[in-house]
Amino acid sequence: MIDFSFMDPNVQRIRLKKDQLNIMVLAYLRTFLKTVFFKQEQADESNSKVLLTKPVNLYFERYVFKYYASILGLIKRAAEKSSTLAEDTQMLQEKNYTSFEEYMALVYRTERKTIIYSQIHLVNMVQEVLKGSEEAAKEGPVAYRELIIKQTLFESSEKNLIDDQKDGDDKDTWFKDWEHRYYWRRMINGEYFRDVRKMIEGGNYL
Numbered sequence: 031m032i033d034f035s036f037m038d039p040n041v042q043r044i045r046l047k048k049d050q051l052n053i054m055v056l057a058y059l060r061t062f063l064k065t066v067f068f069k070q071e072q073a074d075e076s077n078s079k080v081l082l083t084k085p086v087n088l089y090f091e092r093y094v095f096k097y098y099a100s101i102l103g104l105i106k107r108a109a110e111k112s113s114t115l116a117e118d119t120q121m122l123q124e125k126n127y128t129s130f131e132e133y134m135a136l137v138y139r140t141e142r143k144t145i146i147y148s149q150i151h152l153v154n155m156v157q158e159v160l161k162g163s164e165e166a167a168k169e170g171p172v173a174y175r176e177l178i179i180k181q182t183l184f185e186s187s188e189k190n191l192i193d194d195q196k197d198g199d200d201k202d203t204w205f206k207d208w209e210h211r212y213y214w215r216r217m218i219n220g221e222y223f224r225d226v227r228k229m230i231e232g233g234n235y236l
Contacts, residue, residue, distance in 0.1 A: 042054070042058075046145050046146070046149050047145065048144065048145050048148040048149075049148050049152055049211065049214060049215045049218060049219075050152070050218050050219065051152065051153075051156070051219050051222055052149075053083065055098060055101070056082075056094065056098070057082040057083060059094045059097050059098060060080055060081075060082050060090075060094055061082060063090075063093060063094055063097060064080055064090070067090055067093050068090070071089070084222075084225045085222070085225050085226055085229050086229055087229070088160065088163065088164065088226075088229060088230060091160055091226070091229075092157070092160050092161070095153060095156055095157050095160060096157075098153050099150070099153045099154070099157065102146065102149050102150045102153060103150070105146055106143075106146050106147070106150065109142060109143050109146055110143065113139070114143075115140065115143040115144065115147060118136060118139050118140040118143065119140055121136055122136055122137070122140060151182065151184050152215065152219070154182065154184075155182050155215070156219075156222075158177075158180075158182070159177055159178060159223065159226065160226065162177050163177065163226060163227075163230045164230065166230070167230040167231060167233075171227070174227055174230070178216060178223055179216065181212070185208075185212060188208060189205075189208055192204045192205050192208060
């Protein structure tokens, strides 16, 4: 499924973006996992019809995101064989490089790992939404909205670190950046969350 050699011409190249679900990955996983999941769950034929481009079955979607998370974990381990994101970031901060080429390689490595980490965080967030969506559906649209805007554990811990800093321009800048990423994460994936809401309102579980 994943070609770490980047040499196979028959492999579909997919580019992950910071804080944005990859529709191609989801479409592939829905195609690949459909037969296994519905055979395993022994679901009725009427419930086994899925779309590649949007979620239509809650339990199947949870299954898909479990694999999405597994793939990201595999990519993360491969990317951090030589150094972690924290180590690369520290090297940049301490200017621990000897040439422009080494600096650019370090920037590329850091940005790549940052995207991977943001994807892992986003997928964990979606998994929490899918986990709580059944209960939210019983309580109404307000409960589902609260489920979406609820801060993740990472977001809360990140904000707490900012709150603990001394007042000043840097703190204001850090908070504005945090706030921008918090809202952007939900806006850029808004269509997906709307599709999930329609799915649970329609009672499409399994």
